[in-house]
Amino acid sequence: MSSLLSRRTRPRRILLGGIGLLVAAVFAFPTYWMITSALKPRLEVLSAQYDLIPLSVSLDNFGTAISKPGFTTYLTNSLIVTLGAVACSLVAGLLAAVPLARLRFRGRKGFVLLVLVAQLAPLEALFIPMYLLMKDLGLLNTLPSLLLVYFATTLPFTVWTLRGFVNGIPVELEEAAMVDGCGRWGAFRRVTLPLLGPGLVATSVFGFITAWNEFLYAFVFMRDSSKYTLPVWLESFQTAFGTDWSGAMAGAVLYSVPALVFFLLVQRKLVAGGTAGAVKG
Amino acid sequence: MTTVLPTVPAGEHPPAPSGGRKARSVFRRLTGERAAPYLLLAPAVIVLAAFLGWPAIQVVGISLRRLDLGALVRGEVIWVGLANYQEIFADPEFWTITLRTLAFTATCVGGVMCCALLIALLMRHLPPAVRIILQVTLVLAWAMPIIASTTVFQWMFDQQYGILNKTLVKLGFESFAGYSWFSDGVSTLGVISLLIIWQAVPFVTFTLYAGLLSVPKDLYEAASIDGARPSQAFRAVSWPALRPLITLTTFLSVLWNFKVFAQVWAIREGGPDGESTTLPVLLYLKGIADSRFGVASAVATLMVLLLVVLTARYLQLLLRTREGQA
Numbered sequence: 001m002s003s004l005l006s007r008r009t010r011p012r013r014i015l016l017g018g019i020g021l022l023v024a025a026v027f028a029f030p031t032y033w034m035i036t037s038a039l040k041p042r043l044e045v046l047s048a049q050y051d052l053i054p055l056s057v058s059l060d061n062f063g064t065a066i067s068k069p070g071f072t073t074y075l076t077n078s079l080i081v082t083l084g085a086v087a088c089s090l091v092a093g094l095l096a097a098v099p100l101a102r103l104r105f106r107g108r109k110g111f112v113l114l115v116l117v118a119q120l121a122p123l124e125a126l127f128i129p130m131y132l133l134m135k136d137l138g139l140l141n142t143l144p145s146l147l148l149v150y151f152a153t154t155l156p157f158t159v160w161t162l163r164g165f166v167n168g169i170p171v172e173l174e175e176a177a178m179v180d181g182c183g184r185w186g187a188f189r190r191v192t193l194p195l196l197g198p199g200l201v202a203t204s205v206f207g208f209i210t211a212w213n214e215f216l217y218a219f220v221f222m223r224d225s226s227k228y229t230l231p232v233w234l235e236s237f238q239t240a241f242g243t244d245w246s247g248a249m250a251g252a253v254l255y256s257v258p259a260l261v262f263f264l265l266v267q268r269k270l271v272a273g274g275t276a277g278a279v280k281g
Numbered sequence: 282m283t284t285v286l287p288t289v290p291a292g293e294h295p296p297a298p299s300g301g302r303k304a305r306s307v308f309r310r311l312t313g314e315r316a317a318p319y320l321l322l323a324p325a326v327i328v329l330a331a332f333l334g335w336p337a338i339q340v341v342g343i344s345l346r347r348l349d350l351g352a353l354v355r356g357e358v359i360w361v362g363l364a365n366y367q368e369i370f371a372d373p374e375f376w377t378i379t380l381r382t383l384a385f386t387a388t389c390v391g392g393v394m395c396c397a398l399l400i401a402l403l404m405r406h407l408p409p410a411v412r413i414i415l416q417v418t419l420v421l422a423w424a425m426p427i428i429a430s431t432t433v434f435q436w437m438f439d440q441q442y443g444i445l446n447k448t449l450v451k452l453g454f455e456s457f458a459g460y461s462w463f464s465d466g467v468s469t470l471g472v473i474s475l476l477i478i479w480q481a482v483p484f485v486t487f488t489l490y491a492g493l494l495s496v497p498k499d500l501y502e503a504a505s506i507d508g509a510r511p512s513q514a515f516r517a518v519s520w521p522a523l524r525p526l527i528t529l530t531t532f533l534s535v536l537w538n539f540k541v542f543a544q545v546w547a548i549r550e551g552g553p554d555g556e557s558t559t560l561p562v563l564l565y566l567k568g569i570a571d572s573r574f575g576v577a578s579a580v581a582t583l584m585v586l587l588l589v590v591l592t593a594r595y596l597q598l599l600l601r602t603r604e605g606q607a
Contacts, residue, residue, distance in 0.1 A: 013408065020412065030430060033444060034425075098321060128578050128581060219546075234432060253429075
């Protein structure tokens with residue numbers, strides 16, 4: 001019976017497998033094309049010949065991109081702004097997530113709603129007042145302005161997902177530690193905090209990718225090209241060196257690598273976290 | 282250590298209950314039990330209020346003012362009522378851009394949801410090796426930073442040396458030699474939609490696939506024993522598990538795609554001739570390029586209102602269940 005069934009479904013399985021590979025090829029192509037274009041010698045990129053598979057490989061483009069004036073500055077800018085924002089929102093987020101998950105107090109529901117609404121805020125619509133606010137604070141064209149915006153942007157989902165992770169740790173563990181003579185803080189530090197490790201990592205990667213990706217605010221706030229972050233740099237690269245596609249592709253690869261590495265670390269958790277942040281309580 | 286924070290600013294205390302207790306124990310009780318949650322929440326509340334709440338109020342306020350660079354420098358506050366809104370409504374360009382933004386959002390959301398649903402359903406029937414290959418490629422597409430993928434798409438669609446035109450010519454469509462995909466607004470937005478769909482499908486696919494995996498296998502077996510055709514099994518077994526996730530991801534897609542700026546701006550800056558300008562691009566042009574902050578804020582306010590209308594049904598559901606559970 002089962003062999004009959006499998007024989008009958010075999011062509012269907014092959015067909016579906018073929019479709020699956022085709023879809024995979026479609027999704028992989030832009031990444032493949034970015035990498036191969038970056039690896040091709042400059043002259044070969046801009047040629048009329050059909051070059052789906054690179055004929056020769058060189059690392060020159062990466063050398064050119066890295067040695068382009070200011071690349072390290074843009075990289076540093078991006079890292080300062082992104083890591084700073086993630087660190088801040090992790091601290092403030094954890095401080096807020098613990099009472100939301102563990103304590104009963106007046107106004108808790110209201111705060112949970114606030115965090116939820118904040119998550120949905122269309123930031124693209126708020127950049128005019130934000131621009132004026134930063135101008136008033138004298139922060140326009142400085143890295144702290146972006147750091148603050150990314151802090152505020154990543155904070156709501158940091159609070160939300162961390163609250164979920166704290167909820168997932170049985171409160172009985174903390175109570176047991178308190179029975180054994182730990183204070184409330186001691187119980188938290190010795191029991192809950194270590195168990196929160198993976199949650200903190202997943203949440204911070206989530207924040208890292210948001211801030212690393214951000215374009216609009218970086219584009220609007222930063223007037224001096226020495227203050228650009230990588231996304232703005234990559235975009236300007238393209239207009240300034242309109243024909244240098246191999247250089248742009250090498251830049252794109254370099255800019256993608258950190259996001260890619262972090263993403264691969266936690267991509268399973270991202271789905272869980274992303275949907276938990278919006279469906280489950 | 283019973284208190285969570287060692288020092289407590291006096292202003293943060295809730296009013297002390299009346300009653301004759303020793304000051305010290307009242308203090309301890311207040312800081313340890315009553316004030317602690319508020320103190321812990323304070324940094325988050327301050328940041329959210331200053332950098333999300335305040336701008337959100339401000340954007341409405343500025344939309345009722347005439348504010349340009351001159352007024353800003355002189356520190357003038359000129360209230361003009363609804364004049365900014367009247368100006369926008371009187372501009373036929375605004376209505377074109379609004380309709381274009383809605384059509385663009387609908388295309389992206391529709392495309393993302395259809396592709397993701399089909400791929401998620403396909404994934405269940407794939408041999409494990411193929412499934413893993415497909416999942417890896419999806420993760421790669423998802424992980425590529427937005428401006429990087431935008432750059433790559435521009436290169437793929439390049440008029441002279443783009444791989445797409447080269448391939449089409451190779452396949453015998455000679456007329457695509459040197460064809461410009463960015464010569465008009467519809468085609469430009471089409472390329473941008475493809476880019477957005479390509480990058481947004483992975484998240485939705487994984488979410489829906491996770492939903493499908495949560496359906497017990499026995500249910501499918503029972504359905505096939507009962508003689509259900511695949512389409513019937515889908516409707517009776519898969520759909521109920523998928524429906525809440527489809528509603529959720531559709532809502533998120535509307536939210537994300539309606540306000541897309543980076544891709545639209547990076548591809549052609551809303552061109553050619555403003556034909557691919559969407560509401561966020563208009564907001565940028567009015568606000569930063571023309572420094573007409575009042576008009577731009579009116580556009581922003583209208584954008585948010587439109588977004589609320591588009592997602593009202595789901596927003597309502599979401600807030601209600603959240604309140605119940607919180």
